[in-house]
Amino acid sequence: MEVSGMFSMIFLSCAAVIVSFCAWNILEWVWFRPKRLEKCLRQQGLHGNPYRFFFGDFKEMTRLQKEVWSKPMSLSDDIVTRAVPELDQCLKKYGKYSFLWYGSKPTVIVWEPEYVRDIFSKVDAFQKPPTPEVRRMSNGVDSLETDKWAKHRKLVNPAFHVEKLKLMVPSFYLSCAEMLSKWDEIIPNEGACELELWDYLQTLTSDVISRTAFGSSFEEGRKIFELQCEQAFLVMDMERSVYIPGSRFLPTKHNRRIKEIRKEVKSTVMRIIEKRLKSMRSGEGSGEDLLGLLLESNSKEIKARGSKFGMSMEEVIEECKLFYFAGQETTSTLLVWTMILLGKHTDWQSRARDEVLQLFGKRKPDYQELNQLKIINMILLEVLRLYPPSYMRIRMAMEDSKIGNLTLPAGVQLILPIILLHHDKKIWGDDVNEFNPMRFSEGISHATGGQMIYLPFGYGPRICVGQNFAMAEAKTAMAMILQRFAFKLSPSYSHAPWAMVTLQPQHGAQLMVEKIKD
Structure with a gap:
């Protein structure tokens, strides 16, 4: 009995130590550490709401988002209040030097151009915050850091070289021609017809990335698109709540569906890769x-150099998933806002059409001719300013770091609000919220005065590798649309930009489209 009692005492003591250790770590995570970081930030003149246990500002953010999303806005390009209401309210309440609470993580709003430049440039000191597996769209180069990121970036870069991009323009043309042939069947020879363009443009960019990513397997790529769209909505829904470590293992409806989507996407991509590897082995x-x-x-x-310098098959699959999602999302949003703005500003639409017809008439453009589209390029740059697809970036200080006069403790997050920089009246002038492509008539550098204020594709070593791909695809699509159709906003259009994974039209894009007579 004495031996048994001694073992019981040892067991209970060990259990008490383990429980105490876990309890301390939980309290450190949800209370002590956030309070230390809050004190440090306030001592440096930063302001924000007091830390609320566990949830931080999440409940208020969700309330604001639901409020602005409940109704459309006026037909204005002053969209900050609707697109990022939590940032807008925080800045109005606390001023430029302020922070929000993403759960237990204080997140400083940084939009001094020189600070933004430093953060984008120092890729090791300021990294993307760790994202729970269940909330990632892929584990491709976009989510990697340090040496692993460098390895993947090096291997991905050749696929986006300008010489390779030229070979993809025929795929842009083919996908766009298919979309326009559908419009031809629907739109009468006389008069206009209302079209929901958001659906068409999503299908277009899905087809383009299917063809350019997977070649003859683009039909299988369409299925990937549908699955990843569903996954994106599930992930965004989860992003509006605090992540509890280990919750990804719970058999919730969201977790089960995300697991199913990932399994199906992985198996589809794997079939495409295996088919390609078989062709390579046979000398094709x-x-x-x-x-x-x-x-x-x-x-x-x-x-x-050896296998450790290359990617595993699992890593190749993740890069393919990223090709597909990032390539489709960015270009579809760029195109839909371009169509909406040109449907509103028909004078610019006419100028762009005249440029296209003067350069290459009704025939299909080649890559070199796309680069001569100065007016369309100005229009696209202005659309990216007003409606940047990637409207903000988040980074985390991985070590105690200094930015300007601020000393940021390790673990503090940083919001780089691209949309605020793009809509800052002090930077762009009184017409900041007006569609004015002429501001880019002499290029980006002249428009920005060399400041770090225009960031639709990011900046620094991690600048979007597919930016030239996206711009070439958008120019091809717009040139071909303008050759054959004129359009204006429909009376049924509701202006409602909302921030999902990218900045999208919540209620679609209804335009009145008519054929241009020869």
Whole structure:
């Protein structure tokens, strides 16, 4: 009995130590650490709401978002209040030097151009915050850091080289021609017809990325698009709540569906890759699409330096998933806001059409001719200013860091609000919220005065690798649309930009479209 009692005492003592350790770590996570960080930030003149246990500002953020999303806004490009209501309210309440609470994490709003430049440039000191697995769209280069990021970026870059991009323009043309042929069937020869363009443009960019990423397997790519769209909505829904470590293992409806989507997307991509590898082994070559170029780049690196310098098959799959999602999302939002703004500003639409017809008439453009579209380029740059697809970026200080006069403790998050920089009256002038492509008539550098204030594709080493791809695709689509159709906003259009994964039209994009007579 004495021995048994001694073992019981030891067991209870160990259990008490473990429980105490876990309780201390939980309290450190949800209370002591946030309060230390809050004190440090306030001592440096930063302001924000007092820390609320566990939830921080999440409940207020959710309330604000639901409020602004409940109704459309006026037909204005002054969209900050609707797109990022939590940032707008925080800045109005506390001023430029302020912070929000994303759960237990204080998040400083940083939009001094020189501070933004430093943060984007110092990729090791300021990294993307760790994202729970269940909330990631992919584990591709966009979510990697340090040496792993550098390795993947090096292997992905060749797929987006300008010389390779030229070979993809025919795929842009083919996908766009298919969309326009559908419009031809619907729109009468005389008069206009209302079209919901958001659906068409999402399908267009899905087809483009399917063809350019997977070549002849683009039909399978369409299924990936549908699944990843569903996943994005599920992830955004989860982003509006605090993540509890380990919750991804709970058999919730969201978790089960995300797991199903990932499994199906992975198996679809794997089938496409295996088919391509079989072709390569039989001597048919890797192909000139993004998948083929990535496999070729990876193979060369492994042969030259060894397997540890290349990607595993799992990593190739994740990069393909990222190709698909990022390539489709960014360009579809750029195109839909371009159509909406040109439907509102028909004078600019006419100028753009005249430019297209003067340069290459009704025939399809080649890559070099796309680069001569000065007016369309100005229009796209202005659309990206007013409606940046990636409207803000978040980084985390990985170590105690200094930015300007601020000393940021390790663990503090930073919001880089691209949309605020793009809509700052002090930077852009009194017409900041007006559509004025002429501001880019002499290029980006002249428009910004060399300041770090225009960031639709980010900046620094991690600048979007697909920016030239997106711009070439958008120019091709707009040129082909303008050759054949004129359009204006429909009376049924409701202006309602909302921030999902990208900045999208909440209620779609209804335009009146008519054929241009020869």
